[in-house]
Amino acid sequence: MSIETRCPGCERTLQVGDEHAGKQARCPLCNEIYLVPANEAPPADSDSGLWRMRTPEGQTFGPVPRSELTQWISEGRVSSECLLSSDSQPNWVNADAIFPELAAPLRSSSPIRPAPAARYISPHRGPLILTLGIMGWAFTCPIFGICAWVMGSADLREMQAGRMDASGTGLTQAGQIIGMINALITIILVVIGVFLLLLGVGWR
Numbered sequence: 001m002s003i004e005t006r007c008p009g010c011e012r013t014l015q016v017g018d019e020h021a022g023k024q025a026r027c028p029l030c031n032e033i034y035l036v037p038a039n040e041a042p043p044a045d046s047d048s049g050l051w052r053m054r055t056p057e058g059q060t061f062g063p064v065p066r067s068e069l070t071q072w073i074s075e076g077r078v079s080s081e082c083l084l085s086s087d088s089q090p091n092w093v094n095a096d097a098i099f100p101e102l103a104a105p106l107r108s109s110s111p112i113r114p115a116p117a118a119r120y121i122s123p124h125r126g127p128l129i130l131t132l133g134i135m136g137w138a139f140t141c142p143i144f145g146i147c148a149w150v151m152g153s154a155d156l157r158e159m160q161a162g163r164m165d166a167s168g169t170g171l172t173q174a175g176q177i178i179g180m181i182n183a184l185i186t187i188i189l190v191v192i193g194v195f196l197l198l199l200g201v202g203w204r
């Protein structure tokens with residue numbers, strides 16, 4: 001048996017084998033990677049798709065699946081002033097319109113603990129750090145590499161401590177390592193260059 005899917009890239013109808021249900025597949029016509037729907041009934045609209053959150057300060061988090069969003073709410077990180085949007089509902093709406101439990105009266109009725117101070121996780125700087133690491137190579141300038149190295153190390157510590165969006169770990173690590181190697185190689189080349197220069201001066 002096979003599943004009939006529609007490629008989101010080229011809009012053509014494709015047949016894929018049963019074994020790909022719920023997994024990613026590559027469209028043979030346009031190379032678009034897309035998710036093959038599971039064999040069972042598709043999940044309810046509100047539960048599918050990715051969500052974004054914007055804080056009153058204007059920081060944006062996500063996209064995350066709905067399960068992670070409810071996790072954030074249970075941790076008190078989402079206030080009723082936060083805005084939410086999702087794939088199925090691209091406009092920003094107040095969080096309490098989607099999660100009525102965020103509205104003030106219900107919240108104060110929780111006897112277990114007082115509403116915790118909202119704990120926001122700062123967004124990661126993975127793309128910036130990776131860019132700095134690459135710029136170190138592009139311009140053979142160790143300053144970029146050292147920046148990527150130092151910023152990457154600091155951010156990875158923040159992520160481990162849970163104070164920074166850990167979804168940027170891969171990019172940050174890549175930028176940190178590329179920057180570190182660039183800085184070290186540049187420094188070694190400079191040392192060798194100075195050494196050869198001194199040697200050349202000595203021969204004369």
Ligand SMILES: [Zn+2]
Nearest residue numbers: 007010027030
């Ligand atoms: Zn396609």
